[in-house]
Amino acid sequence: MGYRVAVVGATGAVGREMLKTLAERQFPVSEVAALASGRSVGQEVSFGERSVLRVQALDSFDFRGWDIGLFSPGASVSAVHAPRAAEAGCVVIDNTSHFRMEPDVPLVVPEVNPQALARFAKRRIIANPNCSTIQMVVPLKPLHDRFGVRRIVAATYQSVSGAGKEAMDELYAHTKAFYVNDPVKPEQFTKEIAFNCIPQIDRFMEDGSTKEEWKMAVETRKIVDPDIQVFATCVRVPVFIGHAVAVVAECTRPVSVSEARSILRDAPGVTVVDQHEDGGYVTQAECVGEDTVYVSRIRRDPTAENSIAFWCVSDNLRKGAALNAVQIAETMVAQGLLGKKAA
Structure with a gap:
């Protein structure tokens, strides 16, 4: 039982923390992809204590079949690739400032306004607030x-x-x-x-x-x-x-x-x-x-x-970014918004 999760901006400070947080909190993943710009392709990043992921190119990545995208690549990059991922059926949790004030994008801190996640379906994009x-x-x-x-x-x-x-x-x-x-x-x-x-x-x-x-x-x-x-x-x-x-x-x-x-x-x-x-x-x-x-x-x-x-x-890097994003994903699972995964 698990979700396919793509971490975008995986070589940055927040991206690495997202991978670390997913592993530490044992988020139910079946597969994790580490994505970044072309200059980072082929680099290796850690996922937990035992797994190493090879970085793939964001530009050519196909988001079809992926459940969650944790994005922290910079606002201009999210502006291009977050909608592309959402259109492919992936739920995007974006850590940049690009979507935060758009009225149809929920801006969520799970301890504060988890009810706002109910509005995610229109855009399939959820914004992580400023740290x-x-x-x-x-x-x-x-x-x-x-x-x-x-x-x-x-x-x-x-x-x-x-x-x-x-x-x-x-x-x-x-x-x-x-x-x-x-x-x-x-x-x-x-x-x-x-x-x-x-x-x-x-x-x-x-x-x-x-x-x-x-x-x-x-x-x-x-x-x-x-x-x-x-x-x-x-x-x-x-x-x-x-x-x-x-x-x-x-x-x-x-x-x-x-x-x-x-x-x-x-x-x-x-x-x-x-x-x-x-x-x-x-x-x-x-x-x-x-x-x-x-x-x-x-x-x-x-x-x-x-x-x-x-x-x-x-x-x-944790509650101000990576942890909050992972908590959003956890809350969506708890609320049944991501659907059930078969064992």
Whole structure:
């Protein structure tokens, strides 16, 4: 019993994590294909501890007969090949930004809005949200259900892995150059990334926001509630893996910190570590390889009525990307949306 799963962008950081996550969670597969661009054809990637897959060419791959496509090849590539896979009968779960705001494409975080998957059939494409959006809405949704969140002010501290392997290589090179006093030239970022914070992720828009900040606002409204207002500042920090978000949520109903902490402790996908003492919180370095969203520093904001603040961290390659995509596939199986597979 199993599904035929194609992983697109299999040689990238997220693609490799998708393969790893499929194996770790023992998703019911009968066959797995690793797909990438022509320059990667013939490379080998791991699937679990014992299997090695040879990379095939995406351009010529026939998706007929394949059940699920986990896509993370870049937005322009998904724009071409995701519809092609969907037309062949494959259900596409796309990790890029290309389809997220299309009204007939569900944008899904399984702990938050699994009911949205019911609308997948028209396009056979499901979108994975932005990594920082995912880890923010997982704890936000249960708070919204209880207190009625109406406005969010958020600041992100996003690791370089969110920009891909080349960005991780640049952080390593810039850090090494710093210690030997070599000159550096930013290529993946607009400024030197080592020992620095860059308040720009993606391009600038007309109102002065960056597209990453816009994504967090519009995606939160699509996933959680169209009436929530979001103001975000997104910052790239010299961390290899793991995003952090500092959130202040203004609510329509009175907020109790103790109740909020209790709600979050019971929330799916959330782990609360919130001791008011030195080190009584979780940092980015501690969340690498973990599936949960860690929530710390829960407290009231005394400057705004009915407001609560929290700090959350998560592995952006896992819950922020690969894990969320695999969880979408698992939820579809549980809901009977992918059909039954014979033993």
